[in-house]
Amino acid sequence: MRRSHVDRVLRVLQRDGALSRAEIAARTGISRTTISEITGSLLASRSITVVATDALGRSGRGRPAELLALDPSAGQFLGIDFGHRRVHVSIADASHDIIASGEARYPDDAQWPERLDALSALIDELQQGSGVHLSALQAVAVGVPGPFVTAQGTPGEGSGRLSASRSLETELAERFGAAVVLDNNTRYAALAEAQRVTDDQPGDVVYLRLGDGIGGGLVVGGRLVSGSVGLAGEFGHVRSVENGRLCRCGKHGCLETIASTPAILAACAARGLPITTVDELRAAVAKAHPVVDEIIRVAGVAVGRVLATASLMLNPAIVVVGGEVPRQAPGILRVIAETMADELSSTVPAAPRVSPAAYSGDEGSRGAIIALFHSSPLLVDYPDRETRARSTAP
Ligand SMILES: [Zn+2]
Numbered sequence: 001m002r003r004s005h006v007d008r009v010l011r012v013l014q015r016d017g018a019l020s021r022a023e024i025a026a027r028t029g030i031s032r033t034t035i036s037e038i039t040g041s042l043l044a045s046r047s048i049t050v051v052a053t054d055a056l057g058r059s060g061r062g063r064p065a066e067l068l069a070l071d072p073s074a075g076q077f078l079g080i081d082f083g084h085r086r087v088h089v090s091i092a093d094a095s096h097d098i099i100a101s102g103e104a105r106y107p108d109d110a111q112w113p114e115r116l117d118a119l120s121a122l123i124d125e126l127q128q129g130s131g132v133h134l135s136a137l138q139a140v141a142v143g144v145p146g147p148f149v150t151a152q153g154t155p156g157e158g159s160g161r162l163s164a165s166r167s168l169e170t171e172l173a174e175r176f177g178a179a180v181v182l183d184n185n186t187r188y189a190a191l192a193e194a195q196r197v198t199d200d201q202p203g204d205v206v207y208l209r210l211g212d213g214i215g216g217g218l219v220v221g222g223r224l225v226s227g228s229v230g231l232a233g234e235f236g237h238v239r240s241v242e243n244g245r246l247c248r249c250g251k252h253g254c255l256e257t258i259a260s261t262p263a264i265l266a267a268c269a270a271r272g273l274p275i276t277t278v279d280e281l282r283a284a285v286a287k288a289h290p291v292v293d294e295i296i297r298v299a300g301v302a303v304g305r306v307l308a309t310a311s312l313m314l315n316p317a318i319v320v321v322g323g324e325v326p327r328q329a330p331g332i333l334r335v336i337a338e339t340m341a342d343e344l345s346s347t348v349p350a351a352p353r354v355s356p357a358a359y360s361g362d363e364g365s366r367g368a369i370i371a372l373f374h375s376s377p378l379l380v381d382y383p384d385r386e387t388r389a390r391s392t393a394p
Pocket of ligand 1: 236237238247248249250251254256
């Protein structure tokens with residue numbers, strides 16, 4: 001059975017709602033015999049469902065024809081965003097609408113088996129809570145923290161992760177029985193955010209996510225770029241302080257050691273403040289605690305300088321700053337914008353608009369799903385899932 005025939009059937013049902021087999025055959029131009037086979041297998045996989053018969057509206061004799069429609073509870077696309085301390089999942093139906101999403105946390109030092117267990121438990125919980133099922137799942141996109149190498153697969157500085165990522169891909173393909181595509185989680189987040197802002201104002205975009213780690217994504221010439229080995233936008237590892245704290249990448253003083261969530265919490269602890277969680281951080285920010293304000297300001301200045309440098313290189317129209325840090329401490333956006341304005345004051349036309357992110361935690365898994373559809377104009381030059389999915393699907 002040809003995939004393109006199946007897609008045509010699904011598209012007609014998506015566009016026109018419930019139809020009989022005869023109507024599907026007429027509207028797709030596919031033979032009745034083939035339509036019978038396709039609808040049989042789509043019913044078996046619960047992609048579609050029998051919603052009614054045409055008995056009421058029919059005058060002729062014979063058995064009433066069944067009306068078939070897309071199963072609204074069939075999750076067909078799964079987007080997964082693995083962070084350093086949490087996994088976020090979005091499930092989309094055949095119409096590309098998100099029908100369920102959720103998040104589970106794990107410790108920073110959790111290894112892949114523990115992260116995968118958290119993912120499985122989260123997906124079970126989502127299916128039970130929402131009535132959504134994954135028996136018609138078509139494809140899975142998985143974002144993992146960078147530095148990470150794209151599917152073209154030349155190992156970069158994260159070569160140790162490449163083999164781990166390969167086994168992750170195989171593991172997930174076996175668990176879900178669907179093709180799996182892997183990429184950088186922040187690039188997926190950048191895709192979701194950039195698609196939103198470029199709908200209103202086309203142009204180049206720099207995206208930065210300040211969370212458990214710091215990563216970024218770039219839209220240049222209207223296209224999402226991954227770089228030669230998939231490391232484009234790794235702003236978190238720009239050195240911001242000489243002889244600063246040790247970063248997870250092995251260097252000292254990276255932006256990530258100053259402006260990520262763990263770095264800000266560590267700075268609070270170093271100043272003797274009893275702030276160990278993001279909730280406590282948010283509460284201290286809300287009370288305008290002067291030491292916390294100072295820590296956020298230092299972080300914002302460091303981020304603003306890195307983004308000003310990026311702006312001088314790329315001259316983007318918009319800089320989008322998202323992630324957990326601005327959600328807990330929104331004032332950091334003003335510090336970032338002021339620092340950038342100051343840094344770029346001699347070249348004012350180079351100063352981009354600084355925009356807060358639209359999504360709050362689900363940007364990575366949403367972007368993963370956009371990448372699976374490959375429908376965004378930002379992805380024209382980006383490898384699609386057919387060329388990128390490994391032959392790991394059972
Ligand atoms: Zn680093």
